[in-house]
Amino acid sequence: MSHEKCLKNIKIPCSCVAPSLVRVPVAHCFGSPGHYKRKFCTVCRKSLESPALRCEVCELHVHTDCILFACSDCRQCHQDGHQDHDTYHHHWREGNLSSSARCEVCRKTCGSSEVLSGMRCEWCGILAHAACYVIVTPECTFGRLRNMILPPSCVQLFSRNFSKLHCFRVTENLQTEPDEDDDVDGSTQGSTKDVQISTDSSKQMLKIFDGNDAVKRNQFRLISVPRIAKNEEVVEAALRAYYINDDEQEYELQTFTQQALLSDDVINRNDAVEDSNLSSVFRESVPEAWIIRAKPKDEEVIRIYPAWLKVGMAYVSLRVNKDSTTQTVVKEVLPLLGKQTECLENYKLVEVLMGSKQVQRMVLDNQELILNRLKDIRKTSIRQMNQTRFYIVENNKSIVRVNLLVGGLPPQLSREEYTNILKAELAIKTNVVSVSHVYQAQGAVVLEISCFSEAERIYMLVKDTTVNDKPLNVVVIPEVVASKIPQNCCPVLVFVNPKSGGLKGRDLLYSFRKLLNPHQVFELTNGGPLPGFHTFCKVPSFRVLVCGGDGTVGWVLGALEEIRHKLACSEPSVAILPLGTGNDLGRVLRWGAGYSGEDPYSILVSVDEADDVLMDRWTILLDADEPAEGAENGVAEPEPPKIVQMNNYCGLGIDAELSLDFHHAREEEPGKFNSRFHNKGVYVKVGLQKISHTRNLHKDIKLQVDQQEVELPSIEGLIFINIPSWGSGADLWGSDSDNRFEKPRIDDGLLEVVGVTGVVHMGQVQGGFRSGIRIAQGSYFRVTLLKPIPVQVDGEPWIQAPGRIIISAAGPKVHMLKKSKKQKKTGNMKEMRGDMSISEGGR
Ligand SMILES: CCCCC/C=C\C/C=C\C/C=C\C/C=C\CCCC(=O)O[C@@H](CO)COC(=O)CCCCCCCCCCCCCCCCC
């Protein structure tokens, strides 16, 4: 509704015509229904009630029963072989902006938390009024983050039936409870949202079904009409409920009976019942439910879209009659598109159903009668007809290639052995599936599959398969065409651990997918760091952002070390978004003590402006003489020799014991560990339980530093430190000058060794009253354990069996990103987001 004088400002197409304005149909990526406060539905424009749906890739929000009417107008994040382009236009989405949002054109406020208002480009982030955005030049150059975004024109993914959730590796959000009926394609109860349940006896409610499909699913919409309504008025109301703005004369209502699905028994056709009698049909017999149908036509005008057009949204209109077939349509259309000399066989007609959750393409048979096809679609659903297009497409041989990364396999096997396992467990068809990459150290392979249905079968099967009692995991891998990446572009590869510290990772995953290309954002609980590094293996220059705690940073750096020789960019710089509990490395590199809701956009800008620094990394070889005793129940477990990488610290004794207790408590009740404050409280709790005066670690271990035997004082914990922060920001080494040792640095090739006498001493270090007992500084360490002892590396603990531990420098130093001290003058961040030019003259 609008004031008459305001009509001129309405530039946004209504949901009924929106499907006809989609440039390139791209399906959305809906997760589970959730609760979204102060957001508005893009379809009906009303406030969202709970639960509602949102797209994980763009800002689209919809009611669950409006989802069917949302059109497939999501961001195009990769090339899928259909209507690929190299230049990008702004991707405007209306509303759900903050109330402080400012228009780039007129500089006035354009956001609102009261109504759906204002426009935002989902690539570059510029904001404008609905009346102003039309004068912005259409090309988008991705704004301030342009050199961090993986350009969509460089990513290829032939996904066909893979859902968007699979393509973008989006796992369902466990925090929002899904609907009991997981079919969110519409309410089986019907929508009452738009209809005031009226007590007005002059009105009646009708259930309206949209064609056979809705009847089968028992999905209807409720309309309220006056009891004395005329037929056309009821048809008009029914069409409006389904966002169809066609002439109501072309539609009719059929009584709802199961037989009605089979017959064409329409009781209220104009020729069956006189107009004057119609009101009585609705007044007296009061059928509870009606099916809306299109009246049959002898001829129609259809739109044919040329698929090869890279700009605009052009089509040609063509009249078809009962004799028109696909072949005759192609024959008539080609001359209209200036291709009169082309051979008919080189073209096909493709029917495209632009569903909000999936875009389905179907090649029409040459002899197919077009009018019958239209009739069939409308019989299924008139809404579906509104979302169906016909494209004329060149008949080139499209190559099918789907890449799946399968992980969780036993490590260190040969290509043949992996192939044999996959043949045995998944019955892979080797004529269409080949192993293109083998990651022996990680126990993973990449499968290249030239048949979509085989790719889908393998994808579904892997998720239910275990090998040696270990579940396999699988992710769809897009192909990055490195040669197309612009020279000055250094995309950021984002890893997020949703399990870290304060459990803020899920929100960040969502934000980064929207700010960047979702193909560059990886969730670590979904196959670890390998899928991300493999996707980026050909990218000539990239950087990494790890969102997690110290354990997570170590995890990603360890994986990078293992895989760097397979990467075109073998030494990417790594930034940290500290999501963990301790975040010691994040603190040292100035990323802060812990994430507390800062604007993800500003974080990306800081990563872009950060300074490159070097950091030593260390290899720890743990060689046990005998099986370790289980920490809790005393059961002996064999422990193979292992090598771990260390960045921050390695603790033996009391600090690892506290760590271990903390991790056990977290594993038992992960849901409770949802804030950094709580987590630290648990450290204190387990610490208080361990206050004792036994200082015997020095009796249970022997230490050699750079080949020299070192005598240990009475201690309960021995800690090797590479960075000046431990246990969540404590300075164990202290700042006192000491002529026995060099001033510690993170890149000096040296580790410092300190002892702590127990929990009280650790508490004092935490409080800043004391430091640890300085023991040594060196670059090569040998520790002999005489008993099983708790060990932690970067906060990840376990019980280590008696034997030797050797700590030595690991390969080259790693490139880390340190947050720049002086934030470069960027003005107001939000206002700097886009880069925009305004077309001269405008429209
Ligand atoms: C005087 C009684 C003091 C009792 C103190 C009770 C408990 C624990 C004390 C210290 C815990 C110290 C270190 C943590 C232990 C292991 C972690 C080692 C590995 C590691 O650093 O892992 C990190 C990886 O990111 C994660 O670790 C953490 O996040 C640890 C958080 C620990 C927070 C503990 C806060 C305790 C504050 C206690 C301050 C007491 C000051 C009083 C001093 C009294 C002096 C008489």
Ligand SMILES: Nc1ncnc2c1ncn2[C@@H]1O[C@H](COP(=O)(O)OP(=O)(O)OP(=O)(O)O)[C@@H](O)[C@H]1O
């Ligand atoms: N190398 C790894 N492999 C598998 N899981 C890991 C690895 N490192 C960490 N994790 C797991 O990720 C989760 C979060 O760890 P992370 O270190 O990010 O957060 P945190 O322990 O809360 O913080 P911090 O380490 O800063 O104290 C933990 O359950 C941890 O066990």
